[in-house]
Amino acid sequence: MTSVVETDEHKALRAAVAALGARYGRDYIRRTVAAGAHPDELWAEAAKLGYLGVNLPEEYGGGGGGISELSIVLEELGAAGSPLLMLVVSPAICGTVIARFGTEEQKRAWLPGLADGSRLMAFGITEPDAGSNSHRITTTARRDGTDWLLTGRKVFISGVDQADATLIVGRTEDARTGRLKPCLFIVPRDAEGFGRRPIDMELRAAEKQFELTLDDVRLPADALVGDEDAGLLQLFAGLNPERIMTAAFAIGMGRYALARAVEYARDRTVWRTPIGAHQAIAHPLAQSHIELEMARLMMQKAAHLYDSGDDIGAGEAANMAKYAAGEACVKAVDQAVHTLGGNGLTNEFGLASLITAARVSRIAPVSREMILNYVSHQTLGLPKSY
Numbered sequence: 001m002t003s004v005v006e007t008d009e010h011k012a013l014r015a016a017v018a019a020l021g022a023r024y025g026r027d028y029i030r031r032t033v034a035a036g037a038h039p040d041e042l043w044a045e046a047a048k049l050g051y052l053g054v055n056l057p058e059e060y061g062g063g064g065g066g067i068s069e070l071s072i073v074l075e076e077l078g079a080a081g082s083p084l085l086m087l088v089v090s091p092a093i094c095g096t097v098i099a100r101f102g103t104e105e106q107k108r109a110w111l112p113g114l115a116d117g118s119r120l121m122a123f124g125i126t127e128p129d130a131g132s133n134s135h136r137i138t139t140t141a142r143r144d145g146t147d148w149l150l151t152g153r154k155v156f157i158s159g160v161d162q163a164d165a166t167l168i169v170g171r172t173e174d175a176r177t178g179r180l181k182p183c184l185f186i187v188p189r190d191a192e193g194f195g196r197r198p199i200d201m202e203l204r205a206a207e208k209q210f211e212l213t214l215d216d217v218r219l220p221a222d223a224l225v226g227d228e229d230a231g232l233l234q235l236f237a238g239l240n241p242e243r244i245m246t247a248a249f250a251i252g253m254g255r256y257a258l259a260r261a262v263e264y265a266r267d268r269t270v271w272r273t274p275i276g277a278h279q280a281i282a283h284p285l286a287q288s289h290i291e292l293e294m295a296r297l298m299m300q301k302a303a304h305l306y307d308s309g310d311d312i313g314a315g316e317a318a319n320m321a322k323y324a325a326g327e328a329c330v331k332a333v334d335q336a337v338h339t340l341g342g343n344g345l346t347n348e349f350g351l352a353s354l355i356t357a358a359r360v361s362r363i364a365p366v367s368r369e370m371i372l373n374y375v376s377h378q379t380l381g382l383p384k385s386y
C-alpha cells in the first residue's frame with residue numbers, strides 16, 4: 001500500500017474483525033475481569049480465524065502480513081470494546097523479534113504457537129530504577145559454560161501469568177555499563193529463580209501487570225535471541241511494532257468511547273432537542289473523531305514503513321503515531337464520560353473505568369514526554385537537557 005487510502009483487503013479484514021468483536025464486546029471483557037479470568041474464548045476464536053498471527057511468516061503458520069494487518073485486528077477489537085492487550089506483546093513484539101533475528105530452531109519452536117495463539121510470550125524491559133531511561137537497565141546475563149545466568153528485576157510486565165515465556169531484555173556482563181547494548185532472552189514461565197508478583201493496579205483489565213525477580217536464572221545458550229552484540233537495532237525491531245500496536249489499542253478504545261457518547265447524545269433530551277444538538281456537546285465529539293482519524297493515518301504510515309523494511313523511518317512515525325493516538329484516546333474518553341453526565345460514572349454504562357485505561361496509552365510503552373523528547377532531538381535537532 002502506498003496510497004493513503006486503505007486497500008480493499010484491509011477494509012475486508014477490518015469488517016471481519018469488527019464482526020467478531022461485535023459478538024464479544026465490552027460486556028464480555030467486564031464479565032471476564034469480574035471473574036478474574038482471561039479473555040480465552042475471544043483469544044481462541046481470533047486465533048482460529050487467523051487474526052493473531054496475521055503478521056507472522058506463512059512458513060511458520062502465520063498469515064504472511066505485517067504490523068499493518070495486526071494493528072487493524074487490535075484496533076477493531078478495541079473499537080468493539082474487547083481489545084486483546086497481549087496482541088501488542090506476543091505476536092507484535094516477541095513474534096517479530098524471533099521472526100527477524102531468531103535461529104531456525106527458535107522460529108520452529110515458537111512462531112507456529114504464537115501464530116495460532118496456543119502459546120503466548122510476554123515482554124519485559126521496564127525496571128524499577130530505569131523506567132523511561134532504558135539505558136540504565138541492570139538485568140545482567142553472565143556466562144557459565146555454555147549456559148547463561150540471568151539476574152535482575154523488572155516491573156509492570158503484562159501477562160506473565162498467561163505467557164509460556166517472557167522475552168527479557170538484559171545486558172551482558174561485558175556491556176554492564178554505558179549505553180545500552182541490549183540482548184534478549186527467552187525465559188520460560190517456570191524457570192528456577194524466576195519469580196513474579198502481581199501489582200495491585202487500579203486498571204480494570206483482563207491482563208495483569210507483574211513485578212519480576214530473576215535470581216541467577218539458568219538458561220541454555222539458545223535462550224538468547226539474536227546476536228549479543230546486535231545492539232539497539234534488534235531491540236527496536238520489537239519496540240517499533242509495540243508503539244504502532246499501542247496506537248491501535250488507543251485508537252480502538254477512543255472509537256469505542258466516542259461511539260457510546262454519540263449514541264447517548266443522539267437520544268438524551270433534557271431541553272427541547274437531544275443534547276447532541278448543542279454544539280458544546282457536538283463539537284468536542286467531532287474534534288475527537290477528527291483526531292482519532294488523524295492518529296490512525298499516522299499509525300498506517302508507521303506500519304507501512306515498518307512493513308516495507310524502513311526501520312529508521314518507522315521509528316519516527318511509530319513514536320508520532322503512539323503520541324497522537326494516546327492523546328486522542330485520552331481526550332475522546334474524557335469527553336465521552338462527560339457527555340453521559342452522571343451516567344458516565346455508572347457501572348451500567350462502564351465508561352469511567354476507561355479514564356484509567358486510556359492513560360496507559362499516554363504512559364506506556366514510552367511516555368508522551370519521551371516522545372516529545374525524541375521529536376525535539378531527533379527530528380528538530382534541538383539540544384538535550386538530560
Ligand SMILES: Cc1cc2nc3c(=O)[nH]c(=O)nc-3n(C[C@H](O)[C@H](O)[C@H](O)COP(=O)(O)OP(=O)(O)OC[C@H]3O[C@@H](n4cnc5c(N)ncnc54)[C@H](O)[C@@H]3O)c2cc1C
Nearest residue numbers: 123124125126131132156157158360363364365367369386
Ligand atoms: C498497564 C501497563 C502495562 C505495561 N506493560 C509493560 C510490559 O508488558 N513490559 C514492559 O517492559 N513494560 C511495561 N509497562 C511499563 C511502561 O513501559 C513504563 O511504565 C513506561 O515506560 C514509563 O516508565 P516508568 O513508569 O518507570 O515512568 P518514569 O520513567 O519514572 O517516568 C515518570 C514520569 O516522568 C516523565 N519523564 C521521565 N524522564 C523524563 C525526561 N527526560 N523528560 C521529561 N519527562 C520525563 C515521564 O514522561 C513520566 O511522565 C507497562 C506499564 C503499564 C502502566
